[in-house]
Amino acid sequence: MSTNEYNREQKRLLQRQGTLDADGMPAPAVRPERRPAGGSSRGGFHPRQFVDEVILELRKVMKPKRPELINYATVVFFTLAFLMSLVYALDYVYSLGASHIFK
Secondary structure, three states, X not given: OOHHHXXXXXXXXXXXXXXXOOOOOEOOOOXXXXXXXXXXXXXXXXXXXXXXXXXXXXXXXXXXXXXXXXXXXHHHHHHHHHHHHHHHHHHHHHHHHHHHHOO
16 A cells, blocks of 8 residues: 555554654654663673562462452362363273273
């Protein structure tokens, strides 16, 4: 699609985004300056900064209340019990079939 095929609304949007210049021509791409991760000029791994960031992220985590925790634990327990029963039943049926075949 050439720049002549854009309507006014599209041109204004592209100009706000910096894709087109004021004349409606494609703007030159500006590459941002690359900086090391973490804002440190030295670069590398700093254990203290890592621990601080982990603690900061853990403060954002929403911890479940007691009723939610009990509900989740109950669901996990009964799902586990059901799957164990299913595996046991299938194992028993297959063992009966194998003992019948190899008699």
